[in-house]
Amino acid sequence: MKSFLNSIQERVLLYDGSKGVMLQRRGLTGAEASESWNLSNPEEVKNLYNQYQVAGSDVIQTNTFPGNRVTLGKHGLGDKTYQLNFAGVKLAKEITGDSTYVAASVGPTGELLEPSGNLSFDKAYSIYTEPLKAIEDAGADLVNFETFSDLNELRAAILAAKETTKLPIIASVTFNANSRTLFGNSAEVCAIVCQSLGAVIIGANCSGGPDSLIEPIKKMYSVASIPLCVKANAGMPVLDDDGNVIYHQKPEQFSSYTKEFIENGVRLIGGCCGTTPEFIVEIKKALAELETPELKFKFNPTIASAYNHLILSPDKNYSVKRLSPEAVTLLIKGNFSTLVKESKSEDFDYLLLDFGNIDISFDVWSFASEFGLLIKKPVMIKSESPEILYKFLRYYPGKAGVVLSDNSQLSLSQLQHYGALIVNDALVPYL
Structure with missing residues (x-):
């Protein structure tokens, strides 16, 4: 068979x-x-x-x-x-x-x-x-x-x-x-x-x-x-x-x-x-009685929150809301209310979540799950800590984009394992 x-x-x-x-x-x-x-x-x-x-x-x-x-x-x-x-x-x-x-x-x-x-x-x-x-x-x-x-x-x-x-x-x-x-x-x-x-x-x-x-x-x-x-x-x-x-x-x-x-x-x-x-x-x-039509698949680069998706096109510029490591630290501490309001009222296509070199110890599962529940916009992430990034991808209830710098030490196979869209840092201004 x-x-x-x-x-x-x-x-x-x-x-x-x-x-x-x-x-x-x-x-x-x-x-x-x-x-x-x-x-x-x-x-x-x-x-x-x-x-x-x-x-x-x-x-x-x-x-x-x-x-x-x-x-x-x-x-x-x-x-x-x-x-x-x-x-x-x-x-x-x-x-x-x-x-x-x-x-x-x-x-x-x-x-x-x-x-x-x-x-x-x-x-x-x-x-x-x-x-x-x-x-x-x-x-x-x-x-x-x-x-x-x-x-x-x-x-x-x-x-x-x-x-x-x-x-x-x-x-x-x-x-x-x-x-x-x-x-x-x-x-x-x-x-x-x-x-x-x-x-x-x-x-x-x-x-x-x-x-x-x-x-x-x-x-x-x-x-x-x-x-x-x-x-x-x-x-x-x-x-x-x-x-x-x-x-x-x-x-x-x-x-x-x-x-x-x-x-x-x-x-x-x-x-x-x-x-x-x-x-x-x-x-x-x-x-x-049917003649089976040919499948027409879509292979467009895409990111998604748990609720909404964004199909990325090279012919379009996208509006991004950037969250600095300082802003991310406030989210880690549970201060989501401002971002929730902004996500509902501001006109942007996706969030760029920059963990930077945050060295505070926190429960990534609790953070990723709460973030995924409250924030309905798709997200891209940056982090100098592979451990934080991999854990976020594992727990986040969507498909995140990962922004790579030229000197990134991240494992591409690990990112692909979690279904991430991989994006070069130089392209972010145009997305």
Whole structure:
């Protein structure tokens, strides 16, 4: 079988559909973690995988969402995190053999990152390494981070996969009606940041029905340099008189959006909550009638905050607000109010954050996370301290630019590892 990366470049691949809804039809209760069935009811899980393969799926997603110690711990299964994830992948591999790819599903922790909550970036990173180890050991072909609504938590997950596994990464986000996540991250920013960190596919899933994901996918494609994926719900769910969740969208209606998705960069398509093998059959029929257009990627230099992005053009001069090391020191001490007001009222395109040779000791995670939460303008940074600069890039919930001087001692590979846009100091006056 060809590698997944080769196949996705050649044609549109068909994903599978919902696991939770299908397992509920087989007796899974609301009080159970669906991942528990990987050990307690393995034949039911294998049968479900097989149904999607028979329906035509090129990629089977594992019953491991969200499958981390935090969420499993709420069901008393935290100590079985490795075993449940390993089993979820192994069962899929037993069904697919060498004919179908296996993508391990990894979802968010359900906790809020600081400063909005109590979860630190490093703790989130640590939480993700455990299921990632299991799914790689079990032989997954790739990992699919999905249904994330906080871009910085997704960044922690991507870095955990990059730094502890060799798995290709899909990064998928869920959006509100305004094409932004629950935390305000725009679709374009999500695409820019995730692809800069090394994801091989970016996309959107869950949300509402396929109609709700057309606009986010179009926005992502407008800045994309890699293929896209999409997995919508079977419409918006409703509760029936008995309190059961019902999805009313029919497979034929769901699949009618396939053409528009494919025309906007999607090369991996399937279904999320409420979709069944019948939905996959209908998408397969729709794909058979389509001629796949050539992908038109964008390779423009770009920087982004967690909320907004800036595409840099050589034909335009940009307005910059420069923050000296003295001004940065005040920010480190927590004095953000003036900059927040200026960012809202002053007309400038981006900030230049100059750490200079600041030698004060401070918590870079706390600073970068608070800066990223409060300041919505994109940022470029300078620092004579590689340690400060690398840490800021690791924790900052966007894609920063890094200004290099001619005598810089910074590691280009380290900067690229964190997805930074590298800019020569002489060019800054013109950006």
